[in-house]
Amino acid sequence: MEGEGECSDNPFTSVMTLAKMRVPHVPQRYVLPPSQRPTLTLDLTATLPIVDLSTLHHASQRSLTLDTIQGACKELGFFQVVNHGIPLPVIHDALAAATEFFNLSLEEKMTLLSDNVHNPVRYGTSLNHASDKVHYWRDFIKHYSHPISDWIHLWPSNPPSYKDKMGNYAKAVQVLHKQLMEAILETLGLNFGNLQKEIEEGNQLMAINCYPACPEPDLTLGMPPHSDYGTLTVLLQSGPGLQLQDNKKKWLSVPFVEGALLVQLGDQIEVMSNGQYKSVVHQVTLSAENKRLSIASLHSLPINKKIGPAPELVDEQHPVSYNEFSFRDFLDYISSNDIADKRFIDSIKKSV
Ligand code: OGA
Ligand code: NI
Numbered sequence: 001m002e003g004e005g006e007c008s009d010n011p012f013t014s015v016m017t018l019a020k021m022r023v024p025h026v027p028q029r030y031v032l033p034p035s036q037r038p039t040l041t042l043d044l045t046a047t048l049p050i051v052d053l054s055t056l057h058h059a060s061q062r063s064l065t066l067d068t069i070q071g072a073c074k075e076l077g078f079f080q081v082v083n084h085g086i087p088l089p090v091i092h093d094a095l096a097a098a099t100e101f102f103n104l105s106l107e108e109k110m111t112l113l114s115d116n117v118h119n120p121v122r123y124g125t126s127l128n129h130a131s132d133k134v135h136y137w138r139d140f141i142k143h144y145s146h147p148i149s150d151w152i153h154l155w156p157s158n159p160p161s162y163k164d165k166m167g168n169y170a171k172a173v174q175v176l177h178k179q180l181m182e183a184i185l186e187t188l189g190l191n192f193g194n195l196q197k198e199i200e201e202g203n204q205l206m207a208i209n210c211y212p213a214c215p216e217p218d219l220t221l222g223m224p225p226h227s228d229y230g231t232l233t234v235l236l237q238s239g240p241g242l243q244l245q246d247n248k249k250k251w252l253s254v255p256f257v258e259g260a261l262l263v264q265l266g267d268q269i270e271v272m273s274n275g276q277y278k279s280v281v282h283q284v285t286l287s288a289e290n291k292r293l294s295i296a297s298l299h300s301l302p303i304n305k306k307i308g309p310a311p312e313l314v315d316e317q318h319p320v321s322y323n324e325f326s327f328r329d330f331l332d333y334i335s336s337n338d339i340a341d342k343r344f345i346d347s348i349k350k351s352v
Helices: 015-021 053-057 059-075 088-103 106-110 148-154 162-187 192-200 267-272 327-336 344-348
Strands: 050-052 078-082 121-125 139-144 203-211 223-226 232-237 242-245 251-253 261-265 282-284 292-300
Touching: 015 203, 050 053, 050 059, 053 059, 053 162, 059 078, 059 162, 088 162, 088 203, 088 232, 088 292, 139 148, 148 162, 162 192, 162 203, 162 232, 162 261, 162 292, 267 344, 327 344
Parallel strands: 050 078
Antiparallel strands: 078 261, 121 139, 139 203, 203 292, 223 282, 232 261, 232 292, 242 251, 242 282
């Protein structure tokens, strides 16, 4: 594309392009109002939970681990997992495929460009380049991933190893998601068997995110504060940058643990639990020196399945607190609303 290197007249400019040009300042559209700018030097004193998933297979340790998971889900909606069963080479291959994809020429990536949130595969920048008022310092490729045979032919055919490497990781995370759901539903006292089929046939959307080094990381963000819509998001990151809000709305930096995966509770779990568990509000900060990659695997029940509070968790003291919604309802919401202004889950909370 002619416009690579010129951003003023170009309706689409990737942040990889800006980073390659070594712009000394972020263009005005990336500058956030002062109240929304991040604090990059949060203290790391808060210890965020790390769960050794191998202990779930040991009868003597299982209930203690489930207690840790329950505490993490109630207080933060977040924990890290180690010994999760996904081999390190599979993780490194997925990150390598992501690196190579974002290093392709803009022309090549533009073949997958789309601002339609209903498309099963799309390349883009910010949240939605066509409608964002403020832009975020992120490029992404998103694709549906489960069942993989339905979608993989639509994935990038360059780099040539992309489908293989990202596919291996996608399949492994789908298995991990099911194990995590089984544990989390158990901590809520819900019967996994009742939901098993819908979990197995659920939607998996992978968001592969690229956050190049940014000349002014104190003025902008890679992603604004938001929660994910689904059941769980399993996040793989190449370095630090994620921040999350605790239950007092205080921002915490997530420490980087090599080989660990991050588990974030999404809106579907908050609704299913009738508010016992909360989806975690998170944002992405940038670095002046380092590019960061992340692979977010967003899982949800089948696209048209309406999810409401589990009847077992509703009684006189705990009346139904949310209206039902499906993943499709969420997509319709973000087609016409800016999630940087108002969280989706606030639109389905029942007023008391
Ligand atoms: C997301 C997300 C976090 C990250 O894709 O929804 O929150 O670290 N990503 O990239
Ligand atoms: Ni997210």
